[in-house]
Amino acid sequence: MTDFDQRRRTLCMQLLGGLAGIALGGAARARPVVDDANKVFRLDGGGVTYAFGVNGEGQLQSLYWGSALAPGDRLPAPVQVPENSSNEMPVNLTPFEFPGFGGGLTVEPALKVTFPDGVRDLVLRHVSHQADDEKIVIRLKDVSRAVHVTLTYAMDAATGILARSAVVENRTASWLQVDQLAAASLTLPYSDDYRMSYLTGRWAGEFALQTRPIVPGSIVIESRKGVTSHQANPWLAISRGATEEEAGPVWFGALGWSGSWRIHVDMDSLGGLRTTAGYNPFDFAYRLNAGESLASPVFHAGYSEEGFGGASRLFHRYQREKILPGAPAPRVRPVLYNSWEATLFAVDEPGQIALAEKAASIGVERFVMDDGWFGARSSDKAGLGDWVVNRKKFPNGLAPLIRRVNDLGMEFGLWVEPEMVNPDSDLYRAHPDWVIHFPGRPRSEARTQLVLNLARKDVYDYLLKMLDRLLTDHRIGFLKWDHNRAWSEPGWPDVAAPGQQRLYVAYVNNLYKLLAELRRRHPKVEIESCASGGGRVDLGIMALTEQVWTSDNTDPFDRLLIQDGFTRAYTPAIMMAWVTDAPNFVNKRVTSLEYRFLSAMQGGLGIGANLNHWKDDDFATAKRLVADYKTIRATVLNGNLYRLVSPQGGSRRSATLSVAQDGSQAVLFAFLHSSGLRERQPRIQLRGLDAKKVYALRAIAGKAAPRTPERASGAYWMGHGLSVAMEGDFQAAAFALEAR
Numbered sequence: 229m230t231d232f233d234q235r236r237r238t239l240c241m242q243l244l245g246g247l248a249g250i251a252l253g254g255a256a257r258a259r260p261v262v263d264d265a266n267k268v269f270r271l272d273g274g275g276v277t278y279a280f281g282v283n284g285e286g287q288l289q290s291l292y293w294g295s296a297l298a299p300g301d302r303l304p305a306p307v308q309v310p311e312n313s314s315n316e317m318p319v320n321l322t323p324f325e326f327p328g329f330g331g332g333l334t335v336e337p338a339l340k341v342t343f344p345d346g347v348r349d350l351v352l353r354h355v356s357h358q359a360d361d362e363k364i365v366i367r368l369k370d371v372s373r374a375v376h377v378t379l380t381y382a383m384d385a386a387t388g389i390l391a392r393s394a395v396v397e398n399r400t401a402s403w404l405q406v407d408q409l410a411a412a413s414l415t416l417p418y419s420d421d422y423r424m425s426y427l428t429g430r431w432a433g434e435f436a437l438q439t440r441p442i443v444p445g446s447i448v449i450e451s452r453k454g455v456t457s458h459q460a461n462p463w464l465a466i467s468r469g470a471t472e473e474e475a476g477p478v479w480f481g482a483l484g485w486s487g488s489w490r491i492h493v494d495m496d497s498l499g500g501l502r503t504t505a506g507y508n509p510f511d512f513a514y515r516l517n518a519g520e521s522l523a524s525p526v527f528h529a530g531y532s533e534e535g536f537g538g539a540s541r542l543f544h545r546y547q548r549e550k551i552l553p554g555a556p557a558p559r560v561r562p563v564l565y566n567s568w569e570a571t572l573f574a575v576d577e578p579g580q581i582a583l584a585e586k587a588a589s590i591g592v593e594r595f596v597m598d599d600g601w602f603g604a605r606s607s608d609k610a611g612l613g614d615w616v617v618n619r620k621k622f623p624n625g626l627a628p629l630i631r632r633v634n635d636l637g638m639e640f641g642l643w644v645e646p647e648m649v650n651p652d653s654d655l656y657r658a659h660p661d662w663v664i665h666f667p668g669r670p671r672s673e674a675r676t677q678l679v680l681n682l683a684r685k686d687v688y689d690y691l692l693k694m695l696d697r698l699l700t701d702h703r704i705g706f707l708k709w710d711h712n713r714a715w716s717e718p719g720w721p722d723v724a725a726p727g728q729q730r731l732y733v734a735y736v737n738n739l740y741k742l743l744a745e746l747r748r749r750h751p752k753v754e755i756e757s758c759a760s761g762g763g764r765v766d767l768g769i770m771a772l773t774e775q776v777w778t779s780d781n782t783d784p785f786d787r788l789l790i791q792d793g794f795t796r797a798y799t800p801a802i803m804m805a806w807v808t809d810a811p812n813f814v815n816k817r818v819t820s821l822e823y824r825f826l827s828a829m830q831g832g833l834g835i836g837a838n839l840n841h842w843k844d845d846d847f848a849t850a851k852r853l854v855a856d857y858k859t860i861r862a863t864v865l866n867g868n869l870y871r872l873v874s875p876q877g878g879s880r881r882s883a884t885l886s887v888a889q890d891g892s893q894a895v896l897f898a899f900l901h902s903s904g905l906r907e908r909q910p911r912i913q914l915r916g917l918d919a920k921k922v923y924a925l926r927a928i929a930g931k932a933a934p935r936t937p938e939r940a941s942g943a944y945w946m947g948h949g950l951s952v953a954m955e956g957d958f959q960a961a962a963f964a965l966e967a968r
């Protein structure tokens with residue numbers, strides 16, 4: 229094994245440990261039950277049971293995944309699936325937990341390999357298992373060759389969410405190539421009325437909810453872009469029958485991976501349904517030398533009987549308590565100001581100080597200077613990569629601005645895009661070989677920039693040094709970490725051809741390592757994951773960043789739909805939303821400042837408007853609403869979210885309710901696109917309150933209909949509900965209900 233391979237192997241093992249620590253660490257894991265005699269394994273947590281077992285042939289098969297079974301229920305060991313016809317080999321109807329490509333498998337494999345002699349057949353059989361208080365570890369091996377697979381299953385006791393991952397190890401005497409590796413394959417029982425929900429999108433239109441029936445054949449959602457992507461997000465939900473927002477079975481899951489990924493849902497010819505999630509096999513090849521191993525990302529999978537709302541509440545809780553850097557009790561998001569929409573690249577010391585003073589006056593807690601502060605950066609054409617303060621814009625460095633921001637009582641945050649470089653930069657002129665490229669081929673630019681090859685040690689070392697120095701030399705409390713283009717020409721010429729495609733894994737692992745190391749050295753610094761908006765939102769990056777930039781689309785009405793989609797998968801605790809100017813730059817829509825605030829107050833509140841254009845009234849409105857937001861944000865960010873009226877499907881109305889974990893407060897937001905045809909507003913019935921408690925109603929913005937009681941029981945607010953007085957276009961209202 230070369231030094232290079234040794235380093236990679238060590239890193240792989242460290243990352244496996246690290247990822248396991250992220251995904252599997254912490255208290256309150258569901259204690260597994262192992263029936264050694266029958267080789268049946270069971271995990272119970274929340275309201276969920278997940279069971280699997282080994283048959284006489286050593287095949288590891290799924291047995292059950294759904295609502296909790298009684299502790300004494302015994303699940304029969306799996307059997308060998310009989311031949312249905314000579315055209316459907318039994319392996320294609322077997323509910324494997326981790327199928328290898330081999331033995332006639334033509335449905336989706338979890339692992340596919342190529343051996344040096346051209347053999348591409350892999351039949352995995354159970355070798356051993358081991359359980360401790362937190363997890364079950366299963367070891368599989370190919371029937372004849374020394375390819376070993378270790379599967380890890382750990383279930384969160386509170387939510388029943390299962391974290392699954394796999395490691396493939398080459399113990400043969402030669403190399404082998406991993407063509408495809410998934411974290412898991414998950415099977416659901418035969419049924420003819422499954423539907424799949426997932427999130428697609430584009431720049432300024434992320435988290436668009438799609439739902440379609442599942443019929444025999446395959447549905448693939450994926451990113452081939454080297455980054456999570458706007459176009460599809462690695463989350464899905466599968467419902468059955470008449471599942472609604474608050475009732476019915478939902479199986480859901482998300483892959484924790486910020487590179488190219490694929491989720492493959494296939495229904496076999498008899499109606500068996502399996503979901504396989506892992507690295508995207510497109511253009512993938514990971515050569516393992518003898519003794520090396522490759523870890524998959526983690527797939528986090530859950531089940532709820534309480535519809536899509538129940539599923540997302542469980543997932544939000546899991547993310548807050550198990551995934552986020554602040555888990556189990558992440559800090560609420562400070563109210564931030566960001567200069568991007570106000571100044572674009574035209575940042576300088578007096579301009580930023582003027583904005584900071586105005587931001588402080590309305591109660592902002594974190595002032596963030598966006599793009600444009602470094603190198604020759606006055607547009608997106610130059611400077612990216614040269615992380616030295618631009619002395620024309622900041623003659624005395626950043627210190628005077630930071631001091632002023634701190635004196636105003638705010639924390640200072642800074643924009644960076646470490647993984648990118650403009651060809652017109654000193655960095656690129658010095659190191660043209662540092663970018664992802666194929667030698668002798670064109671290097672496709674996007675936003676006039678190229679992607680640095682973070683898989684390279686010298687690039688990793690440079691970025692660590694640069695960012696460490698930036699954070700050491702300045703009082704920076706927050707980094708907005710941007711990533712504004714997808715990959716192209718994914719070459720890594722310094723590595724011998726068989727190893728080049730390791731790029732897909734090595735890049736992302738080094739990104740995680742870089743973020744983790746910066747966090748270790750600067751534990752007080754918080755980070756936002758931004759990728760031209762919501763292009764890098766997934767459970768992998770979420771373990772290393774406190775918040776995400778949801779979308780560059782800051783139009784408050786469009787945002788209702790984007791935020792609704794976002795919360796299907798991810799918690800509002802990390803979902804940043806800004807109040808910007810009207811007309812909005814994306815679609816020229818004009819809305820009131822209060823409407824813009826209420827839309828943004830459904831997540832982590834930011835302000836991105838040009839405060840130099842605000843009138844006294846605007847400051848007064850903003851000051852009042854920022855103060856109100858601070859009284860409700862813990863509930864909005866960390867409470868239980870009910871999407872009472874969804875904006876999906878073109879609804880003119882929408883409403884959300886967040887209920888604090890301790891039940892002491894609930895927050896209702898209601899929005900109306902436009903009233904028409906003398907249509908009456910239906911009453912909004914709340915959910916999740918304590919029926920016996922009395923709640924006092926406090927209007928934050930807008931009004932309840934005349935004769936709405938000032939206080940009433942939870943039973944009243946949930947049964948009778950309340951009417952919100954809204955008429956006209958782009959109307960919004962918000963109420964807090966305080967338990968007395």
Ligand code: DGJ
Pocket residue numbers: 568598599643710712758759760761777779780
């Ligand atoms: C894309 C981000 O999404 C924006 O918020 C802004 O930071 C720009 N990049 C800056 O170039």
